[in-house]
Amino acid sequence: MEDKQRSILIESASRFPPPQGVKISYGTSGFRADASILSSTVFRVGILAALRSIQTQSVIGLMITASHNQVSDNGIKIADPSGGMLTQDWEPFADSIANAANPEDLVLLINEFIKKEHIPFGGVQSAEIFLGRDTRPSGESLLEAAKQGISSIVGAIATDMGILTTPQLHWMVRSKNKGTKVFESSYFEQLSDSFRCLMDLIPREDTNISKIVESLIVDGANGVGGEKLEELKKSVKSLVIEVRNSGKEGEGILNERVGADFVQKEKFAPLGFSEDDAGIRCASLDGDADRLVYFYILPNSNKKINLVDGDKILSLFALFIKQQLSVLNKEEDTDRPIKLGVVQTAYANGASTDYLKNLGLEVVFTPTGVKYLHEKAAEYDIGIYFEANGHGTILFSEHFISWLERRTNELASTFEGSEQHKAALRLLAISSLINQAVGDALSGLLLVEAILLYNGWSIQRWNELYQDLPSRQLKVKVADRNAVTTANAETVVVKPSGLQEAINIEVAKFPQGRSFIRPSGTEDVIRVYAEASSQEAADNLAKSVAEHVHRILG
Numbered sequence: 311m312e313d314k315q316r317s318i319l320i321e322s323a324s325r326f327p328p329p330q331g332v333k334i335s336y337g338t339s340g341f342r343a344d345a346s347i348l349s350s351t352v353f354r355v356g357i358l359a360a361l362r363s364i365q366t367q368s369v370i371g372l373m374i375t376a377s378h379n380q381v382s383d384n385g386i387k388i389a390d391p392s393g394g395m396l397t398q399d400w401e402p403f404a405d406s407i408a409n410a411a412n413p414e415d416l417v418l419l420i421n422e423f424i425k426k427e428h429i430p431f432g433g434v435q436s437a438e439i440f441l442g443r444d445t446r447p448s449g450e451s452l453l454e455a456a457k458q459g460i461s462s463i464v465g466a467i468a469t470d471m472g473i474l475t476t477p478q479l480h481w482m483v484r485s486k487n488k489g490t491k492v493f494e495s496s497y498f499e500q501l502s503d504s505f506r507c508l509m510d511l512i513p514r515e516d517t518n519i520s521k522i523v524e525s526l527i528v529d530g531a532n533g534v535g536g537e538k539l540e541e542l543k544k545s546v547k548s549l550v551i552e553v554r555n556s557g558k559e560g561e562g563i564l565n566e567r568v569g570a571d572f573v574q575k576e577k578f579a580p581l582g583f584s585e586d587d588a589g590i591r592c593a594s595l596d597g598d599a600d601r602l603v604y605f606y607i608l609p610n611s612n613k614k615i616n617l618v619d620g621d622k623i624l625s626l627f628a629l630f631i632k633q634q635l636s637v638l639n640k641e642e643d644t645d646r647p648i649k650l651g652v653v654q655t656a657y658a659n660g661a662s663t664d665y666l667k668n669l670g671l672e673v674v675f676t677p678t679g680v681k682y683l684h685e686k687a688a689e690y691d692i693g694i695y696f697e698a699n700g701h702g703t704i705l706f707s708e709h710f711i712s713w714l715e716r717r718t719n720e721l722a723s724t725f726e727g728s729e730q731h732k733a734a735l736r737l738l739a740i741s742s743l744i745n746q747a748v749g750d751a752l753s754g755l756l757l758v759e760a761i762l763l764y765n766g767w768s769i770q771r772w773n774e775l776y777q778d779l780p781s782r783q784l785k786v787k788v789a790d791r792n793a794v795t796t797a798n799a800e801t802v803v804v805k806p807s808g809l810q811e812a813i814n815i816e817v818a819k820f821p822q823g824r825s826f827i828r829p830s831g832t833e834d835v836i837r838v839y840a841e842a843s844s845q846e847a848a849d850n851l852a853k854s855v856a857e858h859v860h861r862i863l864g
């Protein structure tokens with residue numbers, strides 16, 4: 311490293327000293343902690359992003375957000391050139407620089423990494439990083455720290471894209487690197503145009519549209535998603551959407567008893583909803599709008615809900631795509647069978663997995679975190695992945711899209727307007743509507759709405775696809791959550807010894823019992839999941855497993 315570069319780094323890093331006595335770890339989707347201790351981490355991630363941009367000769371994205379966490383937390387997510395999460399190979403480097411004790415150690419680590427990764431560093435170099443942030447009050451100063459980190463690498467520039475949802479920033483990075491438009495207006499245009507295209511392909515005479523055109527109520531978690539949905543609404547006039555908890559001044563606090571995480575974990579209506587909304591189709595976004603769940607309030611239930619979670623969204627998408635493929639895929643049309651696969655995690659309700667397998671689909675499991683699911687889904691022509699918490703999307707391989715485009719053109723010239731032609735057009739519209747960079751609550755919501763309209767289904771009918779096994783999730787605060795290691799897509803505890811045996815004994819007591827634990831990568835807790843044949847049994851199983859966690863981990 312040249313002297314000039316070294317001294318810029320030393321000087322700027324000295325303005326962002328790391329917090330004393332705290333180890334910061336790269337978690338499920340980047341760094342996350344109380345905002346007050348994050349400036350040095352965010353500054354250093356700015357450096358990492360510049361190096362990644364130099365190495366890949368592409369734009370990298372940095373999003374300042376703590377997603378579903380409480381408002382006093384913040385964090386940073388990194389978008390790789392494809393728009394997906396940072397490659398896992400770079401995570402150890404992220405960890406090590408975040409924890410370097412002083413500027414000299416930091417420079418040493420950077421130097422070693424540049425050599426190890428053969429990054430063409432020094433001389434004439436350029437890097438560009440897109441920055442975005444959600445609506446957290448700490449976002450502005452952390453964004454400034456990221457800018458300082460970026461500008462401490464010679465030739466690197468930061469482009470502030472403003473207040474965005476996380477998926478919008480990932481979409482912009484992907485678009486920029488593909489050479490297409492990156493404006494926020496282009497994002498809204500792509501979503502609304504492809505939604506309209508899907509709507510035009512609905513066989514109107516068959517649908518009972520009136521049943522579901524009644525308004526959809528969306529809980530915006532008092533975050534950035536509510537504001538952006540208001541914007542999107544303007545160009546999808548065929549949907550009647552009422553946004554609550556939209557983040558407007560005085561409406562409530564970000565993620566506090568609102569949002570997808572709250573609704574999914576508590577199975578309870580968010581603030582701002584009442585018994586008067588019973589039976590109406592409702593949806594909930596999380597704090598940075600990369601998760602989506604649906605629900606409806608049960609009448610006279612004190613705001614209890616029926617949750618229509620990520621597993622049911624996955625099932626709706628998988629069923630629809632499978633139907634379109636079977637209309638389209640006459641044997642003679644393809645040179646090889648189209649590979650459609652779905653990816654879930656251990657949190658997927660057992661009933662959803664059975665349902666998907668009964669549809670004849672290949673179902674595979676990965677650990678929690680979209681970075682794992684996304685990677686797996688990319689192995690298919692069409693890979694659909696969803697976590698039960700509502701984070702997921704659909705990936706279409708380039709090979710499949712080229713085939714589909716060719717096929718659509720052939721059908722347009724021979725069988726224009728045929729069911730086969732329409733199925734091809736629908737699949738193309740989905741590939742453009744769904745955000746293929748990362749799970750996106752807004753694009754997911756439009757696809758759900760389009761499919762419900764196509765099927766003429768109410769939310770209640772959708773919910774009847776299968777009946778969830780009762781489940782319960784708990785959080786346990788322990789002395790050191792990193793003392794737990796797991797295997798087999800997080801279904802088995804490897805360490806500490808004795809814990810898995812204790813879980814097995816509990817599970818055996820309950821018919822259809824299943825339970826696992828894992829350290830959260832976004833909060834300082836151990837998560838406990840339990841499933842059983844009745845709600846009471848699932849609650850009891852979760853409680854007894856949580857007690858073992860507490861007993862063994864302190």
Ligand code: G16
Pocket residue numbers: 338339376377378379596600601678679680681697699701829830831832833837
């Ligand atoms: C992030 C990840 C998700 C993961 C969630 C919870 O979501 O992107 O894949 O499911 O954290 O992770 P954990 O259980 O490790 O806390 P988000 O929406 O919070 O960014």
